[in-house]
Amino acid sequence: MAALINNTKSLWRRSIRLKDNQQPDLTKPGSSELPVTLAVIGCGQRGKAYTRYALRAPERCKVVAIAEPRPKTRQHFADLHKVDRTLVFDTWEDLLAASAETISTIGKRLADAVLIAVQDHMHAQVAVAFAAQGYHILCEKPMATSVQDCIKITNAVNDSGRIFGMGHVMRYSPYSREITEIIRSGALGELINVVQVEPVGYYHFAHSYVRGNWSKEKSSSFSLMTKCCHDIDLICNWFYPAVPVKVSSFGSLKHFRKSAKPKAAGSATRCLECAHEKDCPYSAKKIYLDPVAQGDLEWPAETIVDGLPDIENITEALQKGPYGLCVYESTNDVCDNQVVNIEFSNGTTASFTMIAFTEAICDRQTRLHFSHGEIIGDMRTFTVSDFRKRTTKVHRPKNEGGGHGGGDLGLIRSFVDAVSTGQQNLLGTNASEVLKSHLTVFAAEKSRRTGSVVDCIAFEQEARETSANESM
Ligand SMILES: NC(=O)c1ccc[n+]([C@@H]2O[C@H](COP(=O)([O-])OP(=O)(O)OC[C@H]3O[C@@H](n4cnc5c(N)ncnc54)[C@H](O)[C@@H]3O)[C@@H](O)[C@H]2O)c1
Numbered sequence: 086m087a088a089l090i091n092n093t094k095s096l097w098r099r100s101i102r103l104k105d106n107q108q109p110d111l112t113k114p115g116s117s118e119l120p121v122t123l124a125v126i127g128c129g130q131r132g133k134a135y136t137r138y139a140l141r142a143p144e145r146c147k148v149v150a151i152a153e154p155r156p157k158t159r160q161h162f163a164d165l166h167k168v169d170r171t172l173v174f175d176t177w178e179d180l181l182a183a184s185a186e187t188i189s190t191i192g193k194r195l196a197d198a199v200l201i202a203v204q205d206h207m208h209a210q211v212a213v214a215f216a217a218q219g220y221h222i223l224c225e226k227p228m229a230t231s232v233q234d235c236i237k238i239t240n241a242v243n244d245s246g247r248i249f250g251m252g253h254v255m256r257y258s259p260y261s262r263e264i265t266e267i268i269r270s271g272a273l274g275e276l277i278n279v280v281q282v283e284p285v286g287y288y289h290f291a292h293s294y295v296r297g298n299w300s301k302e303k304s305s306s307f308s309l310m311t312k313c314c315h316d317i318d319l320i321c322n323w324f325y326p327a328v329p330v331k332v333s334s335f336g337s338l339k340h341f342r343k344s345a346k347p348k349a350a351g352s353a354t355r356c357l358e359c360a361h362e363k364d365c366p367y368s369a370k371k372i373y374l375d376p377v378a379q380g381d382l383e384w385p386a387e388t389i390v391d392g393l394p395d396i397e398n399i400t401e402a403l404q405k406g407p408y409g410l411c412v413y414e415s416t417n418d419v420c421d422n423q424v425v426n427i428e429f430s431n432g433t434t435a436s437f438t439m440i441a442f443t444e445a446i447c448d449r450q451t452r453l454h455f456s457h458g459e460i461i462g463d464m465r466t467f468t469v470s471d472f473r474k475r476t477t478k479v480h481r482p483k484n485e486g487g488g489h490g491g492g493d494l495g496l497i498r499s500f501v502d503a504v505s506t507g508q509q510n511l512l513g514t515n516a517s518e519v520l521k522s523h524l525t526v527f528a529a530e531k532s533r534r535t536g537s538v539v540d541c542i543a544f545e546q547e548a549r550e551t552s553a554n555e556s557m
Contacts, residue, residue: 121146121504124184124196124220126177126211127203128153128162130388131225131252134488135200138497139166146501150195152180157392177203177211184218197221198248198504204298205305209234216241221504223497226252227314228523230306235523236552242516250500250512251519253315255449256322257495259482260464264453268323273458273471279323279435282450283316284443290421291367292385294441295341296407300417307530308419309336310523313439316449317529318522320427320435322514323453327429329525329541334533336423340441346413354414357403367412369403425529447489464490524548 123139125132125148132153139146150172153159163173172195174180184195198221201211209229212222222242228235228251242249255261268276285294293299299311309317321329339345353359356369365371373386377394386394389408403409407416421441428434451467453460459470465484470477487494503511527548528539 119505120144121198121501122149122196123147124150124152124172124180124199125162126152126180126199126201126215128155128158129202130384132162132200132202134493135202135223135497136162136166137487138494138501142498145498145505150174150180152177155391161392177207177214181214181218184215188218194218194220198223198500201225205230205311209238212238213241216245216247219245219247221248221500223250223500224252226254227306227310227526228519230310232524232527232548233552233555235520236548239516239520248500248503248507248509248512249516249519250496250503251318251514251516252496253318253514253519253522254489254492254496255315255319256492256513257499258464258490258492259484259495260462260467260490261319261492262495263480263482264451264460264462264467265323267460267469268453268455273460273469274456275433276323276453276455277433278454279320280437280452280454281316281320281435282438282440283313284445284448284450285312285439285441286444286446287366287442288372289385289446290441291341291412292372292388292408294419294421295367295412295415295417296369296410297388300407300415300419302418308421309334309423309425309439309530309533310526311419313423313437314523314526316437316439317425317427317526318519320437321522321525324429324431324433324435327431327433328521329427329528330430331428331538332425332525332529332532332541333538334423334425334529336420336439336533338418338420340421341412341415341417343413346411350411350413354411355404355409356411357400357409359411365412369409373399373403373408420533423533427525427529521545 120143123136123146125136128151136148139148148166148168151159151162151168152174153162154175159173163170174183180195187193187195199215201208201222201224203211205227208224212224215222224238228238267273294308294312299305299308305311347361347365349361349364350359356362356365359365362368362370373389374396377386377396377399382394386399389402389406390398423439425437426434448464451462457472461468466479466481468477468479484491485494499512503509509515524545525541528541528544531544532539
């Protein structure tokens with residue numbers, strides 16, 4: 086513990102902005118001379134994605150502490166970011182306890198901010214605990230898996246008065262930002278209707294929502310929440326300041342169930358022993374083993390083993406783990422197709438479709454209909470038609486790379502800017518707004534389950550009353 090405290094003191098000397106109640110006197114983003122220090126909770130896919138920025142812009146932010154239970158993943162991450170070994174922890178609870186220790190002994194946190202990149206069901210507990218210690222927080226989406234937990238996080242963050250970022254990365258891509266600017270400029274008149282399709286991708290869906298982390302509602306959440314809360318958030322942002330007033334939704338788990346299993350697959354429950362495997366687009370051999378055999382060690386193969394994938398460990402994972410199971414014999418229960426309709430307070434409308442069965446992987450197809458124009462986009466380029474000028478122009482927003490059309494980079498950069506200047510508005514949203522868009526997603530799911538149109542205002546009121554009663 087002495088080493089931890091000494092190390093924390095020395096980190097703190099290099100990063101004096103950790104003082105309680107101290108507001109940086111910096112006036113513009115990027116003006117800090119000191120990098121924002123980050124503690125990463127969960128060093129998996131998303132922890133890695135955001136912290137590439139720390140390697141790319143070390144003068145802006147630095148990873149100084151991590152928590153990760155998988156030994157090889159932890160070691161690799163610690164080495165990559167040169168994290169002092171006194172600040173490498175197995176679990177978030179260990180990191181939190183060490184932080185409590187340094188707060189009580191020397192009055193300092195381990196870092197300026199925590200990046201919460203553990204699985205969905207853990208977000209609430211982790212976010213509330215670190216908010217109580219006064220950390221700035223960047224939390225992966227979804228905020229949490231229940232309405233009440235989302236409210237708890239919002240209250241904890243608002244009470245702490247710290248910066249809060251949400252992994253709604255699509256808001257932060259150059260593509261979305263340019264479209265948002267056109268909407269706000271009024272150049273095409275009033276935005277009247279949005280149609281958005283989220284094409285999840287056939288093998289991506291099989292990987293994540295049939296075999297993987299988001300396949301069961303009980304251990305994560307319903308698929309509209311886990312996959313599409315940022316679509317709904319983006320749509321709500323586009324219509325702002327109008328708010329959703331009514332929502333309806335339909336959807337089902339149509340295909341990935343036993344009744345759709347091809348006869349030729351017989352009684353096989355794993356792809357490696359299935360006679361039909363060669364003809365199945367969802368074959369685990371095709372998704373994981375074949376790419377690794379061809380030297381492709383990246384997603385999705387890298388996510389199913391600890392450390393670097395190779396033929397041996399992937400084969401073992403397919404023989405024993407969930408990623409080798411037949412998609413018709415898995416334990417999944419989340420929808421593979423869902424539609425949502427939203428009416429906003431100013432009479433405008435949106436429709437959204439989440440669908441598993443696409444060649445495209447997550448490249449949203451979007452149509453925005455204005456009183457005097459139209460935008461049609463595919464998340465890479467978009468075409469603007471101006472009815473008044475009778476012009477049509479193709480826009481190709483500059484993408485600096487990284488996931489979600491540059492949204493991952495856009496979010497972490499905005500978060501670091503917000504922390505280094507103390508300006509929440511640089512994120513363009515806050516915990517209360519994030520809560521509101523999540524409430525719309527919960528309301529849509531209620532509609533799907535009950536077969537009724539849900540009144541969003543009454544839904545929110547009821548949620549807040551329940552929360553208030555629970556905390557009495
Ligand atoms: N913003 C987006 O577009 C987007 C995309 C994908 C996933 N996500 C969300 O990001 C989060 C992380 O997803 P992922 O794909 O990185 O998952 P992942 O499984 O790759 O990473 C999670 C990591 O947390 C670690 N972990 C587990 N228990 C822990 C503990 N007690 N303490 C510390 N670490 C622990 C795991 O070992 C793992 O390395 C999820 O909430 C997911 O829904 C968001």
